[in-house]
Amino acid sequence: MAKQSFDQESSLLNADQEAFRRIRRLSRSYDLTRDLRFMAEYKYDSYEVYSTSRRFLPSLLEWLGQFHTHREIETALTIVRKLLFLSRKEMQELSRVVYQNILFEIMDEIIRVHNLRRFDYRAAYRQLDQFLEKCVFIGMSDGAQMDYFRRHSGGKIKNDQVLPYYKIDEEEKRRHSKAKYAFLLDDMCGSGVTFLREESIGNRKVVDGQLPRFIEKWSPFATSLDAIYFCPYLITEKGFKRLTKLVSKRTINQDRSFRFKILYGMIIPEKYSILNRDNELFTRIECERMKGLCKRYYDPIVEDEHTSKGGGCKFGFGRTGIFLVRYNNTPNNTPSIIWHANSLKERPALFRRLARHHL
Amino acid sequence: MKAFDGHYGIKLGLSDFLNTYKSENLEFVGACGFEDRAPTIFQDLALRWPQAKVSCTIIDLLNRNDPAYRKARRLQRSNIAAIEDVAQKHAWPLRQIKANLYSKSLIAHHQLVKYLLERLRRFSGDFLVDISCMPRSIVFPALWVLWKSNHVRNLVVAFTEDKSVWALESQAADFRSPKYLPYFRERNPIGFSVWIPILGRNVRPIKKIKAYMRFNDVYPVVGFPSTRPIETDEIVRLNREIIGEHTERLVFASMNDPFQLSMKLNSEIDGLRSSFGKDIRIILSPHGSKPQSIGVFLTAVMEQTGVLYCRPLSYKTLPGSVGSSYVYWLKGTPYGGRQ
Numbered sequence: 001m002a003k004q005s006f007d008q009e010s011s012l013l014n015a016d017q018e019a020f021r022r023i024r025r026l027s028r029s030y031d032l033t034r035d036l037r038f039m040a041e042y043k044y045d046s047y048e049v050y051s052t053s054r055r056f057l058p059s060l061l062e063w064l065g066q067f068h069t070h071r072e073i074e075t076a077l078t079i080v081r082k083l084l085f086l087s088r089k090e091m092q093e094l095s096r097v098v099y100q101n102i103l104f105e106i107m108d109e110i111i112r113v114h115n116l117r118r119f120d121y122r123a124a125y126r127q128l129d130q131f132l133e134k135c136v137f138i139g140m141s142d143g144a145q146m147d148y149f150r151r152h153s154g155g156k157i158k159n160d161q162v163l164p165y166y167k168i169d170e171e172e173k174r175r176h177s178k179a180k181y182a183f184l185l186d187d188m189c190g191s192g193v194t195f196l197r198e199e200s201i202g203n204r205k206v207v208d209g210q211l212p213r214f215i216e217k218w219s220p221f222a223t224s225l226d227a228i229y230f231c232p233y234l235i236t237e238k239g240f241k242r243l244t245k246l247v248s249k250r251t252i253n254q255d256r257s258f259r260f261k262i263l264y265g266m267i268i269p270e271k272y273s274i275l276n277r278d279n280e281l282f283t284r285i286e287c288e289r290m291k292g293l294c295k296r297y298y299d300p301i302v303e304d305e306h307t308s309k310g311g312g313c314k315f316g317f318g319r320t321g322i323f324l325v326r327y328n329n330t331p332n333n334t335p336s337i338i339w340h341a342n343s344l345k346e347r348p349a350l351f352r353r354l355a356r357h358h359l
Numbered sequence: 360m361k362a363f364d365g366h367y368g369i370k371l372g373l374s375d376f377l378n379t380y381k382s383e384n385l386e387f388v389g390a391c392g393f394e395d396r397a398p399t400i401f402q403d404l405a406l407r408w409p410q411a412k413v414s415c416t417i418i419d420l421l422n423r424n425d426p427a428y429r430k431a432r433r434l435q436r437s438n439i440a441a442i443e444d445v446a447q448k449h450a451w452p453l454r455q456i457k458a459n460l461y462s463k464s465l466i467a468h469h470q471l472v473k474y475l476l477e478r479l480r481r482f483s484g485d486f487l488v489d490i491s492c493m494p495r496s497i498v499f500p501a502l503w504v505l506w507k508s509n510h511v512r513n514l515v516v517a518f519t520e521d522k523s524v525w526a527l528e529s530q531a532a533d534f535r536s537p538k539y540l541p542y543f544r545e546r547n548p549i550g551f552s553v554w555i556p557i558l559g560r561n562v563r564p565i566k567k568i569k570a571y572m573r574f575n576d577v578y579p580v581v582g583f584p585s586t587r588p589i590e591t592d593e594i595v596r597l598n599r600e601i602i603g604e605h606t607e608r609l610v611f612a613s614m615n616d617p618f619q620l621s622m623k624l625n626s627e628i629d630g631l632r633s634s635f636g637k638d639i640r641i642i643l644s645p646h647g648s649k650p651q652s653i654g655v656f657l658t659a660v661m662e663q664t665g666v667l668y669c670r671p672l673s674y675k676t677l678p679g680s681v682g683s684s685y686v687y688w689l690k691g692t693p694y695g696g697r698q
Contacts, residue, residue, distance in 0.1 A: 035596050035599070038596070038599050039592070039596070041606070042595065042606045043592075043606075082589060084588055084589065084592075085592070089609075089611060090583055090584075090591075090611060093583055093584065093611040093612075094584060096623075097584055097613065097619060100367075100619060100622075103367060104367060107367065118379055118380070119369070119379075119380065119688075119692045119693045120692070120693075121367060121369065121693040121694070122361070122693065122694055122695035125366060125367060265584055266584035266585070266588060267586075268588055269586075269587070269588075272588075272589070280587075280589075281589060
């Protein structure tokens, strides 16, 4: 349906303009298409998986082409209209905010440990540099941009306190053995399944994920930590609640040897999920239509043994149901209709996802 | 008294603050119009600090020149009654001050500033300023007086969100021509100028300023991160004419945390001043969220910038709905003041 014939009118337009012209013909609603060019230039074109010659608008044109009716196309454009796209600049801003939140948390800890008066942040701030020596900052994935994070500490965090990845060798581990506070940084936490989960193997319940693996890799020093902070720049409310619940029911850290807390840069409300009855972004009818679209254009080939642990990707891994795209990749928590492309090109992707890591 | 100096700022939930801090001598300043949230913080204060000695000042925002006066008065009546009821029950002295928001001249702050200056001659203690319903043309001069006074031990700003619009205000129906806010006028109107407008949902004031004034450069600020993440792109879309092709000049600064916003603005301004010298003119326009306006206030006093603002000409008379309340501790104990 999207494949329109080439005509004279389009002969002087570039690829983006031509794509936009054709997209406009597909939709009867001006409201849904009027900002597309602006938003493409402002942020969507910066999606790092795109090639130079084929950015947002041509990708959108191809993506819309798979839908069969006007209603489906308009539902798809409604998704795009309320898409949460986090640009590189925005992610860096979140990294800065997380740093500030960490600083504040440490000052609270100084007040607690040194028995200072409740609001004596001045005294806590004076002791901050010294206290920071007890802290180690660890990247849980390359998206954490640890170099950017450290640079924004204004020299407060030293080079050797920052580790780009948590899987390190014995020597490095020993060097950080005196650390009392571990800050685990990541760019995003969707459902939280990657970070911490319970799995049933036969009759046994097994705990797995980045957190237990970190504790295992950092053994025996991990057990002498006073606190572990999980610091995703971006987290969904669903993921936050799930992790908080799992930790509070002692899935991990049964003997309470360390405290656990989540410090985030921004939280994505549960009410942004199309699976939430009180969705704030879309009307109930729009949500139903979007769910229908996710089901009808779902390609089971997208699944593998890892995605099945999070309930599949039809509505996003962990049934997150939020249309979210990050400048460097689309998280699998986003419904697969946005990011999955099959090799036969029957299912084109709007923001193709590169598989980053396994669980 | 020591105040926020750009290193860290204290933002707390209202109940967290009221449960953990105790003031012996508090001056409460709030404003009362037609919105449902007007008495919220005052009522919470009475609930959690029933024994405190509190002196209350409420600004009556209504004026007969307001085209929607009758409806607004009807809605305001229950708010005033709720405030009077609390004050009476706790034997807290309550004074009401009139503010004229409908004059062509910028005079709405006069009565309050006059009162504050007089009060500070004989009072020394803590101030809790509820800005939920207070227009920025009153907030900025009032906070300036309190920020500068050595008699103010703790200066805490409180804010209740309107659940229907969250941090972003949308009551203004139309706007007057831009004017510099009192105490934030430009000292040297000649020279290289940089305008830093805080963008919001209403594009009209920003368009007005752009039409009336000329600046050498513009760095629009968009709220990010936000408790409602979708708002950032919505604001960018709405203000696309102002942003134009210069999207790379957009500054992202927190929608909900004034200290984060202020720190970000301070660093941008310091960067500009280190390149162009101290004489560079910086003009801020607080047309984003209320918490952002507090951040603008902090930067404006710390960096000595001008604050250019379009006052609302009239308001949509909607009661709104009551959301979460926060406090922003601008000055005092957390920064090294006396406890």
